[in-house]
Amino acid sequence: MRIGELAKRTAVSERSLRYYEEQDLLYADRTPGGHRDYPESAVDRVVHIQELFAAGLCSAKIVQLLPCMRDGDGGPSASATPWLISELAEERARIDRQVDDLLRARQVLDEVISAAKGS
Template sequence: MRIGELAARTGVGERSLRYYEQQGLLASDRTPGGHRDFPERAVDRVIRIQELYAAGLNSSKIGQILPCMRDEDGGPSVRATPALVAELAAERDRIDRMIGDLVRSREVLDEAIVAASGRIAAEA
């Protein structure tokens, strides 16, 4: 499939797809006219890349972890190093801390909403 179709099917811009390819995260063949030709499995790969970005990983880390992850076309081709696993666990711990902070922030807002609602009701 051409880059425009891949972009449409994944919701990821063509510029980002070119960047993924430049970083070695995504691969394509070339048509005789020089256009990129992506395999069907590229859709799943782009979605996986987006999920990893959303998890807070950068392209370098994604490049290290992608070969260790199960893809649509089979199992992982390599095992992650202990150092990479430790880095990923540290990133997960950071996200857990952020989630805890967000939950506490929501609780404070809930208290403020209740307090503000009580004042409005008392004034009415």
């Protein structure tokens, strides 16, 4: 499929798809005319990339992780190394810290709102 169709099917801009390709996150064959030609599996791959970016991972970390994920269902493949598992555990711990920080901030806001309503 062409880049425009992939962009439409994934709700990701063509510019972002080109960036993903520059970062080795996404691959496309080229037609004789030089146009990108993505396989059907690119849809799942882009969805995974978006999910990982939303989780706060950087493109360098995503490049390491993607080969360990199956595109069809996102589950793990057999190629996850102990080093990568350790790296991902660190990322998960970072996300947990962010969640804790957000929960504390929400609690402070709740207290301020409650106090403002009571006065």
